[in-house]
Amino acid sequence: MEAITSAHLCNFLAGAATVAPISTRRRQANAFSVRMGLKEDGPSLAVVGVTGAVGQEFLSVLSDRDFPYRNIRMLASKRSAGKKLTFDDKEYVIEELTPESFDGVDIALFSAGGSISKQLGPIAVQRGSIVVDNSSAFRMDEKVPLVIPEVNPDAMAHIKLGSGKGALIANPNCSTIICLMAATPLHRHAKVLRMVVSTYQAASGAGAAAMEELLQQTREVLEGKQPTCNIFKQQYAFNLFSHNAPVLSNGYNEEEMKLVKETRKIWNDPNVKVTATCIRVPVMRAHAESVNLQFEKPLDEDTARDILKRAAGVVVVDDRVSNNFPTPLEVSSKDDVAVGRIRHDLSQDGNHGLDIFVCGDQIRKGAALNAIQIAEMLL
């Protein structure tokens, strides 16, 4: 069997087999520009969980967006400490994550799982850092803003960089971000009363090891071998399954309840009705979602399309004649969430219902990009 090389995974992480590594891409795009990121008056940053899929994407997005920084700490578990890493042509040594890691850090980007966030997030805040946390640890905490910059920037307006006071800001769940990027512009116009969501979720949501397992299983199945099941308990290659998050007593899994509860919090609307069915599909790094919407006010499909075309961070891909609609592959490594299949819902009376299909990169807008957009609002 041909070995799964990290180059394979890197290529998949980048969304296509032929894409060059991140640093090369950036250099090509900016061949004649001077790197603007490293600045004496920029904030001091820390990336927590820098070796993970989202941690790596934090670096990629920081670089792509020329996010200003005075210095940057690369933090991970003891296992990775001491390893070296190149970022913006400078070599860094990965440090073990400890409470002292946050001394002098202005902004800490966390993506190392809920238990690390719960344990070290409040410590970072005590030491004056503003924590942008990608885990679910604090999302439903009333005192913590849950922010999609295009949707509810006001929720974090009271948090100021340089005030000396630490703070927590939560990054929503990837499925919620991708869904609400498309649903919010319509919600603002016609008020969503009810939303029925079915997801098609990529491997990346379960981390880099899950992506690698999907690749490995696919090779094994093609060779007639039993697929290796370490991350997931069942065959993922050429299959799909109900999301692996634990199922609660109401029959919803935790991923589905995130969509239900986070939508209420982000829209500041405890009455919005949401149901969701979350499914893992054998796709690498972008989620798709089929979203059925019911509105209070009438909203025809042409108006909806116009609203979405003008929405920040959204691109409309909705060509009925050539059957060209959003796909996970085409949004992979892209910033914008793509929306298509925009149509009047035949099952609802009048102009009060729409069906849409949304795709967004899970690692990028679903995680790293959204977190860094939050950090940008602090600058």
Added chain:
Amino acid sequence: MEAITSAHLCNFLAGAATVAPISTRRRQANAFSVRMGLKEDGPSLAVVGVTGAVGQEFLSVLSDRDFPYRNIRMLASKRSAGKKLTFDDKEYVIEELTPESFDGVDIALFSAGGSISKQLGPIAVQRGSIVVDNSSAFRMDEKVPLVIPEVNPDAMAHIKLGSGKGALIANPNCSTIICLMAATPLHRHAKVLRMVVSTYQAASGAGAAAMEELLQQTREVLEGKQPTCNIFKQQYAFNLFSHNAPVLSNGYNEEEMKLVKETRKIWNDPNVKVTATCIRVPVMRAHAESVNLQFEKPLDEDTARDILKRAAGVVVVDDRVSNNFPTPLEVSSKDDVAVGRIRHDLSQDGNHGLDIFVCGDQIRKGAALNAIQIAEMLL
């Protein structure tokens, strides 16, 4: 590049890499039984489109179910005529499909595409054959019954074998069959008012060549090559896309409108509200569907689960503790449709809403098995 062998595809058609070819499996299962299919007083059969994925499955199901037959004609296009084929240990020569093919044929199982059905279906009927047609050609024809044997057997009660009169019976679309196998038992109890369906459809719905293309593309992508796109216009491996059926002026594609219209006809309820979003996922031969139901009468989830457990042709896989729910792979090559994720819909008031997740083998219950069950009702 390693060649895609027909053995690979055969294994995938059978649903798992380690499953033996169909004839071997049957022989193992019936090692001590005498084949019962070939009977002097059985009907004369014809299989139209015998070389296709569904045509091959017709033979497999006929054999598995010991369907009685006096003789059987293997019919296909000119291209395949003259080739040999072994069925139930007997060798057959594939014949070119012509109007004369139906002389003396009692039951003709058609799966050769809509245009062949439109052209030769009525001719077969004129010559006295009862045609069970797997295409969409006659499904919405008022005079043609559209039948799922577990759902609406009465619709074909007037059609009798041996009456000398030919007739047409239409097999519903695969997505409709799989959805209604689960929804109908609940509908009978509490009357479905509205249904929101999102599908996760396998390659097999587009035929054996599409399954082969998915395999080929997957190998190519793993090797860093550009994927071959003959059947589909875009990458299918590690991707998903809106169903390839043409999109109509209302924004729905034809696959989605089949779910909308066929449900009304099969349930004989012009008022049932249905919307659907149909998506092709990189899975071989079984469809999954996320179905949100709204009922006229209250129906709690425990009652729904009990109803589904007693329903013919349905198996409930709904283990919340171990996160064990239906998957396409587990229903592959199985007769029953699997239902799980049965839960009270949080977005609907009272006990009038349920979410369910359904998986069914597209080639088997979604096509060949359902057609042969229709034929069995004629015996």
